[in-house]
Amino acid sequence: MMILFTLCLCLWLEALVSTARGLDFRYHNTVEVEQYLKAINKNYSSLTHLHSIGKSVEGRDLWVLILGKYPTEHKIGIPEFKYVGNMHGNEVVGRVLLLHLIEFLTQGYLSDPLVTRILNSTRIHILPSMNPDGFEASTRDCMYSEGRFNKHGVDLNRNFPDxxxxxxxxxxxxxVRAVMDWLSSEPFVLSANLHGGAVVASYPYDNSNGGGELQRGSSVSPDNDVFVHLAKTYSLNHTHMHKGNNCYESKDFKEGITNGFYWYPLSGGMQDYNYVWGQCLEITLELSCCKYPSESELPGLWAVNKPALLAYMQQVHLGVKGQVLDSAGAPVQNALVEVEGRRNLCPFRTDRNGEYYRLLLPGNYTVKVTAPGQEPVMKTLSVPYGPDSFSALMHNFVLQRSSSSSTSISSSSIPDVTHPTESCTSMVRNPAGSHSANLLGPGLMPSLALTLCRLLL
Incomplete structure (x- = not known):
């Protein structure tokens, strides 16, 4: 019994030493991913924060690692960014890439200038696996492995409100409920979810009701120019995504991007939900022809995606950001912040800090801010290219109380929209201070303990 205990202890310590040496290019199971994230959080405690946003059907934690100069809480003016991997359990490349991105960011902070600027200016959330149950049930087949769905047999990318x-x-x-709650807890600005089975960057809308959004086979959003730019940012910084047809019998994607609906209509998708209700611009990244490629391909997949993953994160600094304040300097929550000419299905609103973020390409834009009991304010802003300086244009709006106490936002202040089937009432955003998590980490010097272990066996 003592020998068996010692053997188990040694195997555990071996895993910790492997983590210290560097992350292997292989598929780590759910337990190993959890151990890795906890070790990273312990070793980089001032740079990271680990918490679970919920549990899968089978009770596995959905771990999110937050990285940044202020990892435990939202700071006004610092945008929130997220990557989500492994939504389909058998599409595994994103899961691997996000773990290696974590390693690259933590090791590069204060030594790599680009990494340092990204982490100093952005709060980054990484969910390596949204569907750990599916991953554990998956089989290693290029295209036809099991494990796409969750334990209830549901495709998670068809289960969001549409x-x-x-x-x-x-x-x-x-x-899905865990991700929806997560979206309501942080003022996310930009996101991408990582899939497999093709090599292309897809952007909203994924669905359409045949209204004015349907144009020449695409379902075009009010922020189509920004979405095209975001998709191209990833594609052009990827070694070969921008070349188009990268997979056998794949559709030829011009410049490696596609409108989601134009590719194929999809109801209940996560990227449309992020955009319409979460005020978070999200695209879908298909990163490998094989959904479950051999482990020998993983180093190459990391090499071709790393520059694109970094460049895409930088785009969170597009456009304009700031606060909406009343005449006394207090934040105004749920104020509408609308860009002239962009008729969003659900108008963008300020969060509990009165903050707004609006991703926009360089140019001149007229922004209108309205709130109950306040005089509307309109301002034309000249927006530069923020990613170069790692900051969007900063502009605060100050509202004055209306002379009529009964004044409320009139219907004319809200642009004509194609009305969605669910209320556009904004989600209650509660930028969190500290997420509680039962964090466990190695309490021994692993190399010394491993040496002793080997002497005992």
């Missing part, structure tokens, strides 16, 4: 279809109170899966 702005273009009537929703008959569809049951939300545990993993």
């Amino acid at each position: 702005a273009f279809e009537k929703d008959e109170e569809e049951k939300r899966e545990a993993e």
Whole structure:
């Protein structure tokens, strides 16, 4: 019994030493991923924060690692960014890439100038696996492995509320509810979710009801110019995504990008939900022809995606940001911040800090801010290219109390929209201070303990 205990201890310590040496290019199971994230959090405690946003159907934690200069809480003026991997359990490349991105960012802080500027100016959230149950059930087949769905047999990327279809109170899966709650807890600005089975960057909308958004086979959003730019940023910084047809029998994607609906209509998708209800611009990244490629391909996949992952994060600094304040300097929550000419299905609103973020390409834009009991304010802003300086244009709006105490936002202040089937009432955003998590980490010097272990065996 003592020998068995010692053997188990040694195997555990071996895993810790492996983590210290560097992350292997292989598929780590859910337990190993959890151990790795906890070790990273312990070793880089001032730079990272680890918490679970919920549990899968089978009770596995959905771990999110936050990285940045202020990892434990939102800071006014610092945008929130996220990457989500492994939404489909058998599409595994994103899961691997996000773990290696974590390693690259933590090791490069204060030594790599680009990494340092990204982490000093951005709060980055990484969810390596949204569907750990599916991953554990998956089989290693290039395209036809099992494990796509969650434990209930549901495709998580068809389970979110949809702005273009009537929703008959569809049951939300545990993993989807966790992500929806996560979106309401942080003022996310930009996101990408990582998939496999093709090599292309896809952007909203994924769905349409045949209204004015449907144009020449694409479902075009009010921020289409920004989405095209975001997709091209990833594609052009990827070694070969921008070349188009990268997979056998794949559709030829010009410049390596596609409108989601133009590729194929998709109801209940996560990227449309992020954009319409979360005020977070999200694209979908298809990163490998094989959904479950051999481990020998993983180093190459990391090499071709690393520059694109970094360049895309930088785009969180596009456009304009700031606060909406009343005449006394207090933040105004739920003020509408609308850009002339962009008729969003759900108008963008300020969060509990009165903050707003609006991703925009360089140019001149007229921004209108309205709030109940306040006089509307309009301002034309000249927006530079923020990613170069790692900061969007900063502009605060100050509202004056209306002379009529009964004044409220009139219908004319809200642009005509194609009305979604669910209320556009903004989610209650509660930028968190500190997420509680039961963090466990190695309490021994692993190399010394491992040496002793080997002497005992």
